[in-house]
Amino acid sequence: MPQLNRNIANVGTGFAAFLTPPGPEVIRFTVGQPDFDTPLPVVEAAKAALDRGETAYTRTQGTPEVCQAVASHLNNKHGIETDANDVLISPGCKQALLYAMMATLDAGDEVLLLSPAWPSYDGMLKLLGAVPIHVPVRRDNYHPDFDALEAAITNKTKAIMINSPNNPTGAVYTPQEIEQLVNLAIENDLWIVDDMIYGTLVWQDYPYTSPATIAGGAERTITIGGWSKGWAMTGWRLGWITGPSGAMSAVKKINASAATHVATFLMPAATVALGLQEETADMAKQFSERREVIHQLLCEMPGIVVPKPEGAFYALCDVTGTGMSDVEFATRALQEAQVQLIPGSLMEGGEGLVRISYATSMENIQEGCRRLSVWLNSL
DSSP states (O other), X not given: OXXXXXXXXXXXXXXXXXXXXXXXXXXXXXXOSOSSOOXXXXXXXXXXXXXXXXXXXXXXXXXXXXXXXXXHHHHHHHOOOOOGGGEEEESSHHHHHHHHHHHHOOTTOEEEEEESXXXXXXXXXXXXXXXEEEEEOOTTTOOOXXXXXXXXXXXXXXXXXXXXXXXXXXXXXXXXXXXXXXHHHHHTTOEEEEEOTTTTOBOSSSOOOOGGGSTTTGGGEEEEEESTTTTTOGGGOOEEEEOOHXXXXXXXXXXXXXXXXXXXXXXXHHHHHHTOOHHHHHHHHHHHHHHHHHHHHHHTSTTOBOOOOOBTTEEEEEOGGGTOOHHHHXXXXXXXXXXXXEEGGGSTTOTTEEEEEOOSOHHHHHHHHHHHHHHHHHO
């Protein structure tokens, strides 16, 4: 019988084992998905495009209108100077990340991941035969440990992956740290793959900072983002990717063979979404308020230490003080407190940690934390 791709055996399943929907009696702190409806103007724009019959093939990288909307958004909102011709619309950010890796990496190349990192990075790299190098972040605030990063670089290192605001840690790297990361990439001639999917969800007094805005960063940074988190459009599967023209020529070639283009009638809706302000600001405000509440409640629980989340909608808790491993903690929390969490050891470097998503209602946050507190205080 013919054999499967040998790389498949090395790929894990990420959070899948702890994402199975439990019964309605369980409070879920697991899913990284906004609990808001997609803004109505976006939905109406998709309906109108269908009514106009926009269901045929179009330009493979995305319509000129949506690519220009992304370029304008990146420039006006984040200071990223990019040409619309160097923007490609992808079937979600995961696909865009895979395209970036396919365009820049050969089998055996090493990629630095700030650990614990979202597990899909590890899986994608292994699928391609590249080698993920997990470099632990600081445990006090989950920011980069630059001594550890420098020590991890070898003659096989080809790229560094940045995700700020970060999943699973909730950290937002400072502008100074991003500059240090860029300088590290310049000194070692590395690509930077910047996953900015949470770039609109920052709770600090400094914003998301793109490596492409730092001197020497633009020519080596591939920027990936999308509509899923900041616009509550996870199921629409729309992402973007941009970077130096040479890299984007490769990405366009990959996309033409892999996906052709995203659904034609979704592109006018994506364009409308990038023009919204009030709706997205309201969602961000509510996430920020939830962050304050959940952090305070978690800090009051025995045996739990949690740095204050700085962005996205995750809190990463150190539960070693409870005497339980992260898997035992998550398993017992589900069974005994009816609260579903993600154990950190599903990610390399996440041992002793649990991830909590506060992308849920304030009522669920308060009730879930009450259950956890009662459970922990009864032990």
